[in-house]
Amino acid sequence: MLAVLGAGGMGALAGFLAGSFHGLPRAGAAAGAAVAVGLLVGRDAWRGRRLLKWLRGSLEGSAPRDAGFWGEVGYRIEKGLKAREHRADAERERLAQFLSAMEASPNGVLLIDAEEQIDWCNSVAALHFELQPDRDRRQRVTNLVRSPAFKAHLDAGRWQEPVVFVAPDGRTTLSVIVRPYGDGLKLVLSQDITERERHEAMRRDFVANVSHEIRSPLTVLAGFVETMATLPLGEAERQRVLALMGQQTDRMKTLVADLLTLAQLEGSPRPPPDRWVALPALVERALADARALSAGRHRIDGPAIGDVALAGSESELLSAIGNLLSNAVRYTPDGGRIGLQWVSRPDGSGAVEVVDTGLGIARDHLPRLTERFYRVDGSRSRETGGTGLGLSIVKHVMQRHGGAIDIDSTPGAGSTFRLLFPAARVRRNNRQPSAVALAAAVLQPVSGPDDATAR
Ligand code: ADP
16 A cells, blocks of 8 residues: 555656656646556565466466565465475375375275275285285275185174184284274274184194093003902902003103103203213213114114214114104014114215014104194004104204105105204214115014024
């Protein structure tokens, strides 16, 4: 307003002076004022239009830098817009951080809207539900995840408990939790529990097996106790029953001992990598036990092992080798041959091999032999004092020594059980005997059970 008055006044003054020169001072003042005001209004209109053009456009760059009213308006709008842009940038960054945190989650995260359409999912959820985030956005989740249990759970609306179902890949077991948020939106969290379920099933099987293994001898014992309490037995019968009771208690004792060994193996730290155990002495002890168990029924060979030492636990290594030899004795018919040898490998690793000419094992059974209580022939195992835990103990021992167990077998011809030790756990000072020597010794004809302990 002041600018209009000022311009009008200046225009009137200029017009008045020019008009006086022509004898028309009043008309000159009026025309001067009108022209000045007109110019001012025209300039303002032009500035306003420029600002409007900027506002209608992309709003990029700065507002037109003008003085006066429109300049001020442009400057204020630009400042407001910049502040809003900063806030939006900060929000965008926070959202990106939030999404990358959800992406880093070990669990699947899936966001669905009120119509159960997919809004967003992280890569774990994409894997669990076999989704393609870009392709499947805005798709109804139940059209893609077709598990009836999942659909029923979503429909039920009672989401306190997780739902467990098999993932679309048919192999993975998923535990899924649904949490509502916002206006009808849902957060679906998925977790792969396949391993957990497998362990849980193994634990259940284990408890059932242990109970069964203990109950059988207990039932037999209870029968004998009742027999002795109710029947007048002669001395010979009494001795026979007592012997049978002794067998059952021995069976339970062996089972408990094996269970304790397993528990110890699972609960104790790994055997030290720098405590060296001389293999020849260890093997001697194991062979002596095997010969005692065989009682001359087999030929048991153990060619001299050079100066080999293994790093680890003496008792565990003895238990592993002893278990293999005891199995060889128990699953090799009388007159068969059993051999133990050490085989060195060029890379510094080595193996203890127990070879027998026994019953052998069909290929189908091999992958399961080291499972707890897995037996190819349950009655033979029990008759010979087996618990079904021997090879499981061997496998544990080998894993704890960074090694592995390897089995070759031909039904009717015999088996070779190898305990493979990594180079880091093997120390050799002398040359080793050749493996061929032992194989030849094992395969020699046996003259009879009498020379079973010959070496
Ligand atoms: P067990 O106490 O029954 O011997 P193991 O775990 O030691 O349990 O062995 C598992 C099963 O593997 C045995 O029941 C037996 O059927 C089979 N097996 C183990 N060693 C031999 C072998 N040397 N020859 C044939 N079968 C064997």
